[in-house]
Amino acid sequence: MAEDGPLKMADVARLAKVSMSTVSRALADNPLIPEDRRREIQRIAAEAGYVINQSARSLRMRKTQTIGVVFPLGHDVGQLISDPFFIEMFGRLADEITTRGYQVLLCRVTDTSDGWLNRIIQSHRQDGLVIVGQSDQHEALNHAAESYHPLVVWGGHLSGQVYCSVGTDNIGGARRAVDHLLGLGRKRIAFLGMLELPEISLRYEGYVRALRAAGIEHDPALVIPAHFSFETAYEAARELIESGTPFDAIFATSDIIALAAIQALAAAGIDVPGQVSVVGFDDIAIAAQSTPPLTSVQQDLAKGARTIVDLLFKRMAGEDAPSATLLPKLVVRKSCGG
Amino acid sequence: MAEDGPLKMADVARLAKVSMSTVSRALADNPLIPEDRRREIQRIAAEAGYVINQSARSLRMRKTQTIGVVFPLGHDVGQLISDPFFIEMFGRLADEITTRGYQVLLCRVTDTSDGWLNRIIQSHRQDGLVIVGQSDQHEALNHAAESYHPLVVWGGHLSGQVYCSVGTDNIGGARRAVDHLLGLGRKRIAFLGMLELPEISLRYEGYVRALRAAGIEHDPALVIPAHFSFETAYEAARELIESGTPFDAIFATSDIIALAAIQALAAAGIDVPGQVSVVGFDDIAIAAQSTPPLTSVQQDLAKGARTIVDLLFKRMAGEDAPSATLLPKLVVRKSCGG
DNA sequence: CTTGCTTTTGCAATCGATTGCGTTAGCGTA
DNA sequence: TACGCTAACGCAATCGATTGCAAAAGCAAG
Numbered sequence: 001m002a003e004d005g006p007l008k009m010a011d012v013a014r015l016a017k018v019s020m021s022t023v024s025r026a027l028a029d030n031p032l033i034p035e036d037r038r039r040e041i042q043r044i045a046a047e048a049g050y051v052i053n054q055s056a057r058s059l060r061m062r063k064t065q066t067i068g069v070v071f072p073l074g075h076d077v078g079q080l081i082s083d084p085f086f087i088e089m090f091g092r093l094a095d096e097i098t099t100r101g102y103q104v105l106l107c108r109v110t111d112t113s114d115g116w117l118n119r120i121i122q123s124h125r126q127d128g129l130v131i132v133g134q135s136d137q138h139e140a141l142n143h144a145a146e147s148y149h150p151l152v153v154w155g156g157h158l159s160g161q162v163y164c165s166v167g168t169d170n171i172g173g174a175r176r177a178v179d180h181l182l183g184l185g186r187k188r189i190a191f192l193g194m195l196e197l198p199e200i201s202l203r204y205e206g207y208v209r210a211l212r213a214a215g216i217e218h219d220p221a222l223v224i225p226a227h228f229s230f231e232t233a234y235e236a237a238r239e240l241i242e243s244g245t246p247f248d249a250i251f252a253t254s255d256i257i258a259l260a261a262i263q264a265l266a267a268a269g270i271d272v273p274g275q276v277s278v279v280g281f282d283d284i285a286i287a288a289q290s291t292p293p294l295t296s297v298q299q300d301l302a303k304g305a306r307t308i309v310d311l312l313f314k315r316m317a318g319e320d321a322p323s324a325t326l327l328p329k330l331v332v333r334k335s336c337g338g
Numbered sequence: 339m340a341e342d343g344p345l346k347m348a349d350v351a352r353l354a355k356v357s358m359s360t361v362s363r364a365l366a367d368n369p370l371i372p373e374d375r376r377r378e379i380q381r382i383a384a385e386a387g388y389v390i391n392q393s394a395r396s397l398r399m400r401k402t403q404t405i406g407v408v409f410p411l412g413h414d415v416g417q418l419i420s421d422p423f424f425i426e427m428f429g430r431l432a433d434e435i436t437t438r439g440y441q442v443l444l445c446r447v448t449d450t451s452d453g454w455l456n457r458i459i460q461s462h463r464q465d466g467l468v469i470v471g472q473s474d475q476h477e478a479l480n481h482a483a484e485s486y487h488p489l490v491v492w493g494g495h496l497s498g499q500v501y502c503s504v505g506t507d508n509i510g511g512a513r514r515a516v517d518h519l520l521g522l523g524r525k526r527i528a529f530l531g532m533l534e535l536p537e538i539s540l541r542y543e544g545y546v547r548a549l550r551a552a553g554i555e556h557d558p559a560l561v562i563p564a565h566f567s568f569e570t571a572y573e574a575a576r577e578l579i580e581s582g583t584p585f586d587a588i589f590a591t592s593d594i595i596a597l598a599a600i601q602a603l604a605a606a607g608i609d610v611p612g613q614v615s616v617v618g619f620d621d622i623a624i625a626a627q628s629t630p631p632l633t634s635v636q637q638d639l640a641k642g643a644r645t646i647v648d649l650l651f652k653r654m655a656g657e658d659a660p661s662a663t664l665l666p667k668l669v670v671r672k673s674c675g676g
Numbered sequence: 677c678t679t680g681c682t683t684t685t686g687c688a689a690t691c692g693a694t695t696g697c698g699t700t701a702g703c704g705t706a
Numbered sequence: 707t708a709c710g711c712t713a714a715c716g717c718a719a720t721c722g723a724t725t726g727c728a729a730a731a732g733c734a735a736g
Contacts (some may be wrong), residue, residue: 008692024694032714049453051460055402056692058393059721071708087425100447104461105404106432115387122389124722125441128449178539203555236486259627285422289597290627329511346722363723370684394722397691462692466681 007050016044027052064267066103067312068126069093072112072135083228083256084284087153094307100313102127102176113135117144128316134165134198148243149177150316152308156199157323164315165323166308168252169203170199173175173297173328174206177279178251178294180330182214184337186249186277190240192226192233192261193253200253201333203281207251225230226257231256246275255280255287255296262290273337293333311313345388354382364634396462400507404441405650407431408488408548410450410473415539419576419595421566423621427492428471430643438651440465450475466654468492472536488654490620490646494537495661501655503661504646508537511635511666512544516616517588518633520552522675524587524615528578528644530564530571531591532600538591543590561581564595571598579605579606586614593618593625593634600628600673611675621669629670 013020018041026033027039033041058064094104105126109116120129128150134141137157145151145163146235153165181189191207193200196282204223211218223247226236231251237260242248249290252258259279270293272278280287283298304326311321351358356379364371371379396402400486407428432442443464447454455478458467466488472479476496483489483501491503521528529545531538542561549556560583564574571590575598576586591598594620600610610616610630618625621636642664649659 009694010692015386018691021716022714025715028694034714037714049456049460053397053692054461055393055396055400056721057694059391059397059723060692060694062393063720064393087429091425094444094446098444104444106436107442108432110436110438115384118387118639119389122387123392125392126606128390179692286624286627289624291629338540347724348722358723359686360684364683366724372684393708395724396691398722398724400691521685594732597701 007048010283012041012045012048015048016041020100021088026135029239037329040046059272062124064103064125065101065128066105066219067097067123067309068105068107068120068129069097069110069118070107070129070131070135072109072116072131072133080093082288083254084152085254085282086132087299088284089148092301093130093132093309096309097303100309117141121148126314128152130312131188134158136198138197138198149318150312152312152315152321154304154308156179156202157325158198161323162250164311164321166304166311166326167199168297168299168304168326170202171206171209173281173299174203174251174253175210176206176328176330177281177295177297178207178210180332181251181277181336184249184277187216188219188222188247189249189251190222190224190245190247191251191253192224192236192240194225195223195229203253218285219245220338222247226252228256230256230260230294233260234264237261238268241265241268250276250278252278254281255282255284255294257288258294258296258335259286262294273335277336279330279336287331288333290335293336295333296331298329298331300329314324345386347388347390350379350383350386350388350389353386354379393411393623394423394491400462400655401465402441402463404443404464405435405438405647406445406458406467407435408445408447408458408467408469410447410454410469410471419613422591422592422624423592423620424470426641427621427639431468431470431647434643434647435592437655438647446448450478455479459486466490466650468650472496474534474536476536487656490648490650490653490659492642492646494540495663496536499661502649502659504637504642504649504664505537506637506664506666508640508666509544509547509621510588511668512541512591513548514544514666514668515619515633515635516545516548518670519551519587519589519615519617519674520548520554522587522615525554526557526560527587528560528583528585528586528587529589529591530574530578530595532563532565533561540590548564548586557583560585564590566592566594568594568598571595572602576606579603579608588614588616590616590618593620593622593632596632596634597624598630600630600632611673615674617674618666626671628673630673633671633674634669636667636669 008022009020013023023041026038057201097104134155141153142162151163152261153163154172155165157165185293191254195204196202208218224236224240226233250261252261258278262278265272265276270276280294282298283296287294287296314321347361349356350562351361361379362374378579390491393643434443469491472491472493479491480500489501490499493505494502494508495503516527533539546556562574562578564571588599590599600616601615603610608614618632618634621634625632625634645662
């Protein structure tokens with residue numbers, strides 16, 4: 001009957017015939033307690049099935065051994081699971097965090113009303129925060145970062161940014177993708193994405209720069225707003241096609257958007273890559289498996305997650321860690337021909 | 339300067355010129371405090387940027403507003419992220435849980451030494467547990483379930499099972515898949531999977547029953563152990579091919595295994611579905627996108643997750659919720675011909 | 677002005693661990 | 707035996723909220 005009672009440290013103390021102080025220190029491997037006695041107390045605790053109550057421990061120590069991972073992305077329930085990119089990022093972050101002996105708390109933010117970030121921070125549920133994606137919360141992040149240090153953001157590096165961020169070189173990645181399309185002789189390249197999001201607007205910047213460098217006039221009719229979900233992206237692509245605006249290539253700002261575009265093109269009887277070349281962004285797992293396999297700008301998520309968590313732990317230790325930028329790589333597959 | 343200080347409830351009490359008791363009740367919308375005063379105190383607290391400290395609250399209330407999601411699956415770091423099935427399941431669970439106003443704590447178990455489950459339970463970090471996959475921990479789960487009620491497991495329903503589980507009808511699903519292959523005229527059907535895992539052994543049961551019903555002799559040489567990772571599955575398929583054992587179909591116990599097998603077959607110059615039909619299990623997102631598109635036994639994860647969380651909340655409320663079984667559906671695509 | 681009842685409010689104990697500081701035990705030396 | 711010193715150990719305060727119980731305040735009727 002030992003192991004299912006709601007055992008407290010005081011019970012263990014009684015069993016071991018010492019004070020709670022001693023039990024606490026023994027379980028924490030505090031050298032104030034002689035080695036053999038420590039082992040003995042640990043054995044007694046383990047045999048009794050005793051486990052430290054983390055709520056009490058967190059309160060007293062003011063730390064939770066937990067990292068919060070926050071997704072401030074959109075309000076609809078479907079968002080989290082719909083995007084393979086975020087899911088993969090989450091998995092990688094979880095690996096890095098648990099490897100360091102911390103727990104992972106998932107925070108989905110559906111209510112971005114004033115002070116949402118402060119509400120998370122002050123709840124003291126976690127010792128540090130990773131924010132995946134800036135969404136439209138640049139200001140809120142900047143403000144929070146002023147007083148809260150253990151915070152790292154995955155996203156683009158923006159001007160006037162106070163918080164620490166890790167992200168791909170969005171401008172360079174987009175530039176590389178569009179340059180590749182131009183190199184294939186494509187001249188009317190459509191851009192699919194939400195300009196309101198910082199990372200996407202950086203990719204747009206790269207798109208524009210590539211066109212300008214090639215001396216090609218930039219046609220606003222080719223810039224199509226497209227959300228991250230497959231359905232809305234499909235719709236956006238269909239409208240582009242039906243608009244009659246001529247185009248011979250698509251630069252999609254995510255793989256999901258690219259895949260949706262490919263399906264929309266196929267439905268319209270347009271050959272990829274024969275008539276239209278398509279390039280995506282992220283290089284998620286499906287990209288290599290699609291038909292045709294998708295050319296995409298690869299973000300090294302494993303490295304990204306490692307960097308994020310490294311920086312976060314530095315900041316938790318009080319050091320001041322700078323933002324980091326990762327170099328993207330263009331992975332060429334069949335979807336753009338050549 | 340209000341909102342960045344480490345404000346405590348006592349500070350709010352001072353601001354509002356009432357006692358802490360009153361603040362606590364006001365923030366909890368306790369009708370003991372008159373409506374207008376409640377609003378007033380809430381406003382003062384919000385303006386000061388005060389947020390309740392969850393560690394303290396959890397300790398006192400003995401509840402954390404958190405559900406733990408546990409993956410007891412394998413010890414290597416790569417496991418979590420490698421399997422799209424678990425990732426998708428996690429996303430769906432997270433949706434269901436956060437929708438109910440609870441937080442999600444991810445517990446990756448790397449140390450399954452004696453009492454691992456008890457260590458999680460007694461840490462009191464969560465109010466309830468979802469265990470994704472039984473792995474080889476049937477006994478441990480049974481034992482824990484005797485004294486700990488808010489616990490639901492995703493997995494197969496086994497004989498002598500005490501804990502509450504939700505899962506697909508593995509036997510029926512496998513039966514349907516193999517029946518379909520038999521219907522196509524296939525007679526030498528290989529089975530790829532780890533028999534040690536309960537769910538897989540149930541699928542094996544369905545495989546055997548289908549063969550028996552068709553009057554086909556069951557050849558042990560066609561039963562190949564294969565882990566869930568792509569690389570090891572590829573290796574297993576390659577060995578089957580090289581063994582020279584004749585076969586005209588593969589029933590893979592997961593889509594990842596199926597996709598690995600298809601690639602191994604392609605590498606050996608064997609046509610799918612021309613020479614060999616392949617069926618997978620799970621129907622993950624990639625299945626529809628692969629070349630050729632994969633026939634697979636679909637598990638309705640959205641419904642599964644909803645059911646799991648429903649049952650869990652019932653159990654947390656003290657009701658006794660029974661196990662549930664979901665009906666799988668065979669999604670026929672090109673990989674098995676026909 | 678009492679009395680009696682209801683509505684508000686606050687005191688103080690409690691949740692279960694950690695830790696600064698003071699006390700005791702143990703041992704060696706004079 | 708007395709004294710000094712260090713190594714072990716325990717007392718009690720503390721972390722920040724919640725809540726049972728009792729007291730105070732408000733109000734109406736007698």
